[in-house]
Amino acid sequence: MNKILVPTDFSEQAGNALKVAAMLAKTYNAEIYLLHMMEIPLQQMDQGSTESDIPETLFFMKLAKKRFQNLLAEDYLEGITVHETLKADITFNEIKDACKEFDIDLIVMGSHGSSGLMEMFVGSNAEKVVRTSDVPVLVIKNEHTSFNVSNFVFASDFKNDNKETYKQAVNFAKAFNAKIHLLLVITSSNFMSTYEANNRVKDFISGEDFNNYTITIHNDYSVELGILNFSKDINADLIGISTHGRQGIAHFFNGSISEDLVNHAKRPVITFKI
Template identity: 50%
Template sequence: MKRILVPTDFSNHAEYALKVAAQIAKKNDGEIFLIHMLELPTTGADALSRSHEMPELMLFKNIAVNKLDELMHSDYLAEVQVTKIIQFELAFDGIVKSAETHNADLIVMGSHGANGFQEMFIGSNTEKVVRNADIPVLVIKREEPNFNADKFVFASDFSDEAKKPFEKAFSFAKEFGSKLHLVNINTPNNFKSTIVAEETMEQFLEGVDTTDITTHIYNDVNVEKGILHFSKSIDADIIGMSTHGRKGLAHFFNGSISEDLVNHAKRPVITFKI
């Protein structure tokens, strides 16, 4: 993962993500694309074409340029190639488009999470990027001075559609030298006997080098709590999940476990699009 996109709003959580991205870039001889989004007014279809006529926008742009320059001179970015980007666009939409434009293979974002009313009706830009990005999204929730992925939990239902994101997670684990802990969360509403669960995982892993892989079955009241509790029980460094990228009413009614984890987990979470 050599081309890393890092969105920033200049908050502490965004800088936590940038510091982690710097560590990853140094280990992998990678580069960082540091992007700040200036959201345009939504009134008028020609807002972008008239942006040069909006003094307040140009003022905000100049402020952003100065802040980006300050960030780029941070000690932790020494010896890392960093390209600064400022775009006039809706934040989450611009981040996803910029990742495609710059051929990024990883997005690293900070998040303080969301709860209750805000989580249901507003959500976070991080959650929206997780839902829409085609490349892996690594979400950082706190300062990680020595980021590593030694103990990597990947939760799955081990269905056929989970094979593609698993391949991405497996590749990530190889690149970071991770011990991969595959976990099947058993819940009262979707219970499998141990024998059935073990057989499902064995079939899923046919043909895969399992040298650095262990499998686990963990019982809990729901999948999200099961992942969080299991990760805590082994002191995991990072949690991985696949995401369906549900939108509209389907997302509202079905939700997304990966997005819930992004909001609620304290550990880093990385998502892989199905």
């Protein structure tokens, strides 16, 4: 991991995400790309106009640059290469374009998500980025004085199209010397016997050389509840899930599990695109 993108609106939640990104940057010796998006009327300017022709635009750009300067002065960013990027529009294409432009390996985002499935960061940004991102997205809800991952829950249906995301999760776990807890949640709507479930997980990981893992078959009322309850039981440091990257997401299992988790999980959640 060489480059980490952190979208920011300079809020407390965005600050929490930046602090975690800084810890990861030091772990991986990575650079941080700090992205702020502003809804300003640049598109209304004449071809020969400049930004200074619009006082409101100039004001907000100066304000953003001042906030960037204040952030860069934070002690936790000392020794880290940080690039400031200012985009003149609030769209999710800006985040995707920034990932391609800078060859980003990981997005780290803050999230409110205190209640309600759509109460997210800024205009549901985190939930929508989770849906559409081609790179892993780490969603942070609380402030972390340290970001050590010892117990990493990887929840999946353990079908073949998740194998690539499992490899990404393994690479992440190796960086932290973490144990992966492979979790298959069984509900009344996707019932299978414990024997069948165990065999599915074992077949899924066969041929992989990563041995620091456990396998858990967990029964619950919903997949989301199963993941949250199991993660609480083992005091997991991180929850990892796979998500399809199509618009109008092809849901993880039988519902919007990845979005639901991002909203309800107090623990950090990382998503990997299938």
